[in-house]
Amino acid sequence: MTFCNGPVAWSSRVQKTIALSTVEAEYMALTEGVKEVKWIRQILMDLGRNQVTPTPLFSDNQCAAFLTKNPQHHRRTKHIDIRYHFIRTEQEQGVVSVEYTPSDKQPADMPTKALSGPRHLKCRRLPGDSSSWGIDYSGLN
Numbered sequence: 001m002t003f004c005n006g007p008v009a010w011s012s013r014v015q016k017t018i019a020l021s022t023v024e025a026e027y028m029a030l031t032e033g034v035k036e037v038k039w040i041r042q043i044l045m046d047l048g049r050n051q052v053t054p055t056p057l058f059s060d061n062q063c064a065a066f067l068t069k070n071p072q073h074h075r076r077t078k079h080i081d082i083r084y085h086f087i088r089t090e091q092e093q094g095v096v097s098v099e100y101t102p103s104d105k106q107p108a109d110m111p112t113k114a115l116s117g118p119r120h121l122k123c124r125r126l127p128g129d130s131s132s133w134g135i136d137y138s139g140l141n
Helices: 020-044 062-067 082-092 118-123
Strands: 055-059 096-100
Touching: 020 055, 020 062, 020 082, 020 096, 055 062, 062 096, 082 096
Parallel strands: 055 096
Antiparallel strands: none
16 A cells, blocks of 8 residues: 555465455455555544545456445355455445556555566556655665
8 A cells, every 4th residue: 555655554465265266365355455444544534634535446357346346246256255345335435446457557466476577677667666766775785
């Protein structure tokens, strides 16, 4: 999660629940992201910086992004634990807005996937990466 182009919260861990599909895994991860968003928004509110617009959450899985907006149960998704549908309520209340973002524009992939050299450099140039903060790390080993 970034704020003013700098990272303020991040996480990469194994999910405790076994997902039966990529869509389900992404949906579960989005729900975890919403919990983090709510915490950060509360901190901002405590500091007098209320956020009135929905916080965008980006997913590189179109089906998972669609599932957050679709309240119907389908054969392939009806088994998903009800607690993960928390994201739908938060989206309806304007806390978050889930948006599809292609994988090549997803900086969150850097700590979770093995990236080729060119793809790694491209992710480093995306907003939120330390190289975009104007800090020179060239002298560090």
